[in-house]
Amino acid sequence: MTSEHSERLAMPDIHPQTPILVGVGQIIDRLGEDSYQAFSAVDLAAQATGQALEDTQTDGAALRAMVDTVAGVRQSEMTIPGATAPLGRSDNFPRSVAARLAMNPKRAILEVGGGHSPQHLVTELAADIAAGRSRVAIAFGSDAISTTRWFANKETRPNFTEHVEGDLEDRGYGLAGQMSMEAANHGLTDAPSLFALFENARRARLGLSRAEYADEIGRLFAPFTQVAASNPYASTPVARSANELTTQTEANRPIAEPYLRYVVARDQVNQGAAVILTSVEAARELGIPEHTWIYIHGHATCRERPLLDHEDFGVAPAAQLATRRALDMAGLTPDDVATWDFYSCFPVPVFNAAVDGLGLSTDDPRRLTVTGGLPFFGGAGNNYSMHAIAETVQRLRQCPGSYGFVGANGGVMSKYSTAVYSTAPTEWVPDESAELQAVIDAQPAVSQVTRAEGWATVETYTVKHGRDGGRTGIVIGRLERTGERFIAQAIESDEQALAILDLEQPVGQRIWITNTGPGNRFTVSPDRAAELCPARSPALRAAYEHLRVEREGHLLIVTIDRPDVKNALIPPAHEELAEVFDAYLADDDLWVAIITGAGDSFCAGNDLSYAATGGQTYLPRSGFAGLTSREGINKPVIAAVNGPAVGGGFEAALACHLVVADETAHFALSEVKVGLIATAGGIVRLPRVIPEKVATELLVTGRTITANELARIGVVNRLASAGGAVSAARDLADEIMRASPSSVRLTLELMNETQGISDVAEAIGKRTSVFDDLMVTEDAAEGMCAFAEKRTPIWRNR
Structure with a gap:
């Protein structure tokens, strides 16, 4: 430990508005176990918050009376517009949880969706406390996905519908820049497929074979399973070897290449977690033991550009910049950190932030998770990182003066929030993320095209596997002629297209893109495209359906x-x-x-x-x-x-x-x-x-x-x-x-040509072939002759 860190630990005077974490709590309600209680999401969050209140080791009633802010992490069924809640839900989740615990805070927040939101909320609430806008705040989140799915189709089932009065600061879904109709129309509707695009681009950048990269995934996640196996709150407390994780079996089926089931985030869980923050002044008033206080030494939040704007799909700079900034703010190097938790819905967010960003090893003896990670510990919808914070707090208390890092990913490598925690006292430092965001936003734009046609090169790809054995190939690539980026899907049953994605390294392969009504389709050549999507000669049919x-x-x-x-x-x-x-x-x-x-x-x-x-x-x-x-x-x-x-x-x-x-x-x-x-x-x-x-x-x-x-x-x-x-x-x-069809046609053509010219004289004087085309038509000659002969013209439209 450096002398600077020793001074921080011994700092006698701390600003009374300095924010600290004083209580944490977690809960799991495993389906099928004797202790299973079929808790709703509100119940789970309330149970976790109750544990956090007990964790403060102070008068619970006095603490509850001082809570001025409660903030809820959005549940899965409130994350996507139009999603349903089969068992019902609260219309004011934060206040429902508060009511369970006899709290009536002035402010209630429902945070935007995204796995970054627990860490972002904790940082935001800490900033409010430091600014004097709050004294005691609680952040919590939960999901009862396993229970909801279990009871959804049963005749007898619980009703989780609740109505609670009171103001609610509902921040909305927070999906701007993370979803697009274009991606959805090309099959990119699920998280495994989207993250696989980054994974496969990273493999290509590193020059690794399929087998080598699978080994790397196994080495990364095998230690995660060991952590989960000893975690009482883990949904799947089973240790697995690297080989088990990356060997295809009936249970470990392929999801979206390169992912097998065991390395994909597990969301069918019933989990909840909560964190209590106070000012130093409030903690002292409440008599919360100082040796339990946890300070935030560094923090940052960055937002990535939309999917198709990524300059290199193998790198997500927002996470790397936010990670480095939190450590720099804390005055730490990676060697100074005792515990890590990197959001791990899939391997690539961990690779990106920890391995590529910080140079950590997959077999780092400190481990890259304190929970066991989303595929093994599980993840309560958006609330996984609240569990990581709670676990980090407990570990830091066991080793006073040490430092713990939490990195939380939101969306598809879209947003990243980080923080460094310690029992060592430190003053609050305001957020400095704006300059990092400016760096990301200043990256050069990537030219894109929605309807693509022609020869192209694969930038990244995945193959989705259905339970019925069907496969769907998806690529992101660049047109050779223009360099524009596009998304394309393989034509159904086109084995030749899928064979490209079965090659040892599909990235860099040449493909042919053709545009159809539903979207872009790729195959091996223009001849193959013409065979599978034959051009239709313009002609009227005898009958139509609609x-x-x-x-x-x-x-x-x-x-x-x-x-x-x-x-x-x-x-x-x-x-x-x-x-x-x-x-x-x-x-x-x-x-x-x-x-x-x-x-x-x-x-x-x-x-x-x-x-x-x-x-x-x-x-x-x-x-x-x-x-x-x-x-x-x-x-x-x-x-x-x-x-x-x-x-x-x-x-x-x-x-x-x-x-x-x-x-x-x-x-x-x-x-x-x-x-x-x-x-x-x-x-x-x-x-x-x-x-x-x-x-x-x-x-x-x-x-x-x-x-x-x-x-x-x-x-x-x-x-x-x-x-x-x-x-x-x-x-x-x-x-x-009754008018000349040639003249009508050329009139409309000239109107089309000049429509965008605002200056009338310029439009009239525009150089055009329309007049030349008109004068060589039979209709022009017929019209003048008919006029001279005082008869009705006979138009030929030529």
């Missing part, structure tokens, strides 16, 4: 035929519409198209019921209804709005060149009313076609606007009587078809 398509001379009438759901669309319907409009634009004998809806509705947008029941949600390249993202539509499309045009239905109408509506029609971009936004062009198009203030009101309120109102401000071209929208649209189409 549409009716009628051809009347030069006119095409497309009717969305899902009246039972007000013509709301699902991905297969979008695909059919994309196919129909591809055929329309490619067919020289079709001059005008009308789109309408069956029954008394135009289109109610996306079918949210389909999405809510697990249906895959995506749009084809051409967008909603095959129209909203389509570039350069050079033949007229008329929307015949015969009823409600809501959400995507209004966006589809806005994407049409002309709108005819009957007197029953009404329009709304109502996405904000269901927690969504109008991303299929509504936010972009509406302010360009009506006054911005009016557009803004419609977009942020979701209110309905009538066809009459839209006609007055120029969105609806023609109004019709009830039921007359299609007839009026036919009349408008007839007018258009």
